[in-house]
Amino acid sequence: MTSGKKKKDKDIKEDIKELEEDIDDEIEAEEDMSRDFVMIGALIFIVVIFVAGVITIKYFPGINNPQKTDTVVQNSLSYNGFDFTKIDDTWYTNIVVNWQGKKLSYNPGFHYSPAETENISIDRNAGTVLKLSGDQVVYISVDPELNSKSVIAGTEISKVLGKIFFITVKSAVSKNTDNPNIPVVTCENVSDKTKVVMLRKGDTTQVLRDNTGCIIVEGTDEDEIIRAADRLSYNLLGVDKKKIVVS
Numbered sequence: 001m002t003s004g005k006k007k008k009d010k011d012i013k014e015d016i017k018e019l020e021e022d023i024d025d026e027i028e029a030e031e032d033m034s035r036d037f038v039m040i041g042a043l044i045f046i047v048v049i050f051v052a053g054v055i056t057i058k059y060f061p062g063i064n065n066p067q068k069t070d071t072v073v074q075n076s077l078s079y080n081g082f083d084f085t086k087i088d089d090t091w092y093t094n095i096v097v098n099w100q101g102k103k104l105s106y107n108p109g110f111h112y113s114p115a116e117t118e119n120i121s122i123d124r125n126a127g128t129v130l131k132l133s134g135d136q137v138v139y140i141s142v143d144p145e146l147n148s149k150s151v152i153a154g155t156e157i158s159k160v161l162g163k164i165f166f167i168t169v170k171s172a173v174s175k176n177t178d179n180p181n182i183p184v185v186t187c188e189n190v191s192d193k194t195k196v197v198m199l200r201k202g203d204t205t206q207v208l209r210d211n212t213g214c215i216i217v218e219g220t221d222e223d224e225i226i227r228a229a230d231r232l233s234y235n236l237l238g239v240d241k242k243k244i245v246v247s
Contacts, residue, residue, distance in 0.1 A: 079114045082239050086113070095237065097164050106163055110156060110230045114239045117231040122207040126215050127235035130195060131165055138195045139185040141172040149222035150199050153229035157197060157217070160233045174198060187214030197232075199225055207232045 077084040077091070084093045090109040097104050130138060138161055140154040158169040172185035190196050190212040202218035205228050209215055217232055219225035 077113055077115060080239055082114070082237070084113055095164055099166065108159055108164070108233075110233065111152070112227050112230045114230075114234045117227055117234060120205055120207065120228055120231040122231055122235055123209040123215075124235070126207055126209050126232060127238075129209065129213055130161060130167070130197070130215065131236060135168075136193050136195055137168045137170055138197060139170050139172045139183070139189070140197045140199065141174045141185045142199045143201070144173045144175055144177050146199070146201065146225070147222055150225055153199055153217065153219075153222075153226040154197075156226065156229040156233055157236075160236050165236070174200070187212050187216070190214050199229070201225070207235070 075086040077086075082093050084091045086092075090111065091113045092107050092109045095106045095108060097106060140158055142150045142154055154171065158171075161167040162169045170183075172183045174184065174186050176184055185194075185196055187196055187198055187210055195213070195215075197215045197217060199217050201221065203220065205219045205224040207215065207217055207228055215232070217225060217228045219228045
């Protein structure tokens with residue numbers, strides 16, 4: 001009985017050992033299979049990314065460099081001998097000026113085309129008054145209670161006066177502010193040595209000249225002030241209302 005029992009115990013131990021070996025083999029096989037799936041999954045992922053990259057480069061090249069955008073010419077306009085081109089939201093034209101015997105080319109930009117400003121009433125001598133300033137100083141005075149768009153309007157005028165007609169232009173405000181470095185200039189400051197362009201809100205969009213010779217650029221809101229400023233700039237450049245060709 002004892003011998004038979006020992007044999008039986010030995011057989012059980014061998015069976016358990018074989019079972020453990022089988023389990024180890026199955027675990028190892030499952031691990032190998034898992035590694036294979038991981039490798040296959042990784043390979044598929046790499047292939048998908050590669051294919052997506054190729055498609056993106058071929059069909060959507062702009063995505064690779066979102067900061068680089070092509071300049072789009074939206075419109076062109078021939079207005080009284082001046083050729084204008086609209087790029088993004090700005091209208092550009094070419095002006096050639098004579099400076100000390102040299103011809104200089106300048107491309108000023110405007111928010112509005114001359115066709116978009118021609119319905120604005122303007123004193124026809126406004127531009128002439130400013131161009132005859134000579135060695136005088138032209139102050140462009142802005143109401144400090146207006147928003148930042150009014151500064152754009154002032155810049156539209158100053159770049160034409162300064163860069164094309166070589167007139168000294170300075171900035172000012174029409175009311176006292178907390179900044180003592182900004183001069184307060186109004187139409188009352190017009191003199192033989194000083195010309196003034198006032199930017200202000202009003203009931204009408206227009207460019208007028210008062211009895212002191214002060215040029216007033218007026219708009220019903222800040223955008224209209226910019227449009228009136230462009231109207232004055234076109235008057236300075238001699239752009240007049242004649243035949244219009246739009247392409």
